[in-house]
Amino acid sequence: xxxxxxxxxxxxxxxxxxxxxxxxxxxxxxxxxxxxxxxxxxxxxxxxxxxxxxxxxxxxxxxxxxxxxxxxxxxxxxxxxxxxxxxxxxxxx
Numbered sequence: 494x495x496x497x498x499x500x501x502x503x504x505x506x507x508x509x510x511x512x513x514x515x516x517x518x519x520x521x522x523x524x525x526x527x528x529x530x531x532x533x534x535x536x537x538x539x540x541x542x543x544x545x546x547x548x549x550x551x552x553x554x555x556x557x558x559x560x561x562x563x564x565x566x567x568x569x570x571x572x573x574x575x576x577x578x579x580x581x582x583x584x585x586x
Contacts, residue, residue, distance in 0.1 A: 495532075500525040503533070 496519065503510060503523050513519040514535050521533040543551065558565055 495520045497522045
């Protein structure tokens, strides 16, 4: 989607605009003097190239626990239980 923004807004929020363009694929038309002056668009296509259809293949390629790792869940549970309790009130309040 192309969003129209003023040149003043573009200057004030340039870093945020670049992030939106790079990571979300946003597109902007910069308006100056009431007329379109420039377009800010991504150079590359946004996305990893993977689709939901690829999920099964990706998950199956992840490492799996083997027979030597049977105590893993018990180790995680023990580690969580060994954590100190959170204070009821913060001391600096």
